[in-house]
Amino acid sequence: MHLILSAPENRPFLEQELLRALPTSVLEPLGDSMLALKAPGSWSEIRTAVGLTVFARQWLPEARSFPVPSIRAAAETLVTELIGCLPEGAPWRLQVEPRFGVADAGRHRCELIRDSVIEQLRKRRRSLLKGLDAVPKAALGDPNRACPLFQPEESLVQLLLTSLEVGFLSILPAPGPFTSMGCVSPFPLGEVPVAVDKAAPSRAFAKLAESERRMGRAIVAGETCVDLGAAPGSWTYQPVQRGARVIAVDRSPLRDDLMRSPRVTFHQGDAFRFVPEAPVDWLLCDVIAAPERSIGLVLEWVRERRCRYFVVTIKFKGQEDYAQLDVLKREMPRWVESFQLLHLCANKNEACVFGTVGDGPLKNAG
Numbered sequence: 001m002h003l004i005l006s007a008p009e010n011r012p013f014l015e016q017e018l019l020r021a022l023p024t025s026v027l028e029p030l031g032d033s034m035l036a037l038k039a040p041g042s043w044s045e046i047r048t049a050v051g052l053t054v055f056a057r058q059w060l061p062e063a064r065s066f067p068v069p070s071i072r073a074a075a076e077t078l079v080t081e082l083i084g085c086l087p088e089g090a091p092w093r094l095q096v097e098p099r100f101g102v103a104d105a106g107r108h109r110c111e112l113i114r115d116s117v118i119e120q121l122r123k124r125r126r127s128l129l130k131g132l133d134a135v136p137k138a139a140l141g142d143p144n145r146a147c148p149l150f151q152p153e154e155s156l157v158q159l160l161l162t163s164l165e166v167g168f169l170s171i172l173p174a175p176g177p178f179t180s181m182g183c184v185s186p187f188p189l190g191e192v193p194v195a196v197d198k199a200a201p202s203r204a205f206a207k208l209a210e211s212e213r214r215m216g217r218a219i220v221a222g223e224t225c226v227d228l229g230a231a232p233g234s235w236t237y238q239p240v241q242r243g244a245r246v247i248a249v250d251r252s253p254l255r256d257d258l259m260r261s262p263r264v265t266f267h268q269g270d271a272f273r274f275v276p277e278a279p280v281d282w283l284l285c286d287v288i289a290a291p292e293r294s295i296g297l298v299l300e301w302v303r304e305r306r307c308r309y310f311v312v313t314i315k316f317k318g319q320e321d322y323a324q325l326d327v328l329k330r331e332m333p334r335w336v337e338s339f340q341l342l343h344l345c346a347n348k349n350e351a352c353v354f355g356t357v358g359d360g361p362l363k364n365a366g
């Protein structure tokens with residue numbers, strides 16, 4: 001059995017998405033924001049068949065029920081399991097998290113279980129303790145924006161408390177977390193706190209900040225971005241603050257200070273007709289348009305290799321069009337090194353596609 005977490009409002013869409021990918025699987029809802037998936041085959045077969053999932057925040061592959069009679073007893077059982085299956089000295093991560101109505105008491109209990117696991121490892125198997133959180137998380141510009149992407153040698157242990165006495169345990173040995181990127185999230189519960197910057201022109205700021213964190217890559221000084229549908233300017237503001245240059249395209253002007261910035265070149269016009277004179281580092285696009293237009297735009301930019309990295313919002317009017325996102329899963333060109341397609345924590349009725357086209361030679365756009 002595999003467990004999949006979503007935002008509560010997205011669970012029905014997650015169900016539909018999974019059934020399109022795995023029509024013969026059995027899905028059982030567990031609470032309002034979790035599904036149990038039963039399907040034949042190994043985790044790697046399931047992962048390959050499912051591909052990316054827009055509405056899944058986190059996966060717990062090969063999860064099983066895990067009793068928590070007491071903190072100490074749960075930690076002892078877990079440590080015995082870990083000694084049996086994790087390679088000594090290799091890096092691993094431990095995420096002990098609460099779910100459902102156990103939030104406050106559960107969070108505290110999770111912390112105590114984690115502490116108890118560490119204490120027992122200290123006594124029983126120090127070599128395993130050395131590997132816990134042993135891969136340093138590269139800072140993405142400031143300490144609050146660490147890059148948590150999995151490395152090939154890392155294993156992931158997730159213990160999810162669904163009540164104070166019971167939970168689910170999932171142990172995904174290396175290189176599973178690395179090869180499941182885009183499915184299994186390095187963020188506990190798959191959640192990224194929504195960023196706040198009161199000086200930004202709007203809250204749209206949080207979507208770009210979250211995409212960068214999930215990519216493990218930030219826009220840096222000296223890079224060039226094209227920002228399509230840029231007004232009032234939060235997605236332009238962020239790279240400008242970091243010393244990048246932005247070609248901002250919109251029908252309306254951006255906030256005054258951004259219009260005056262020497263790092264911003266403003267093009268008044270149609271985002272869908274804009275082609276840069278030369279390839280750029282980043283395509284940023286938060287334009288309000290029908291989903292098929294934004295999907296077509298990102299595919300065109302990537303096929304034409306007009307950018308190295310992309311972050312594009314796909315906006316919806318209702319809830320009928322979500323299956324259109326499958327076009328991106330199917331048609332993203334092979335040379336795209338990595339990409340994710342997600343309903344972000346900062347998204348409303350929209351999804352975000354972001355990724356890396358690759359460092360190969362860029363094609364001339366002209």
Ligand SMILES: C[S@@+](CC[C@H](N)C(=O)[O-])C[C@H]1O[C@@H](n2cnc3c(N)ncnc32)[C@H](O)[C@@H]1O
Pocket residue numbers: 201202204205228229230231232233234235236249250251252269270271272286287288289
């Ligand atoms: C959600 S807002 C973008 C917010 C922006 N990312 C920010 O952080 O401030 C969408 C923008 O898309 C622009 N827009 C919509 N259709 C457009 C088009 N065809 N060409 C250019 N801009 C367009 C609108 O004028 C609007 O400013």
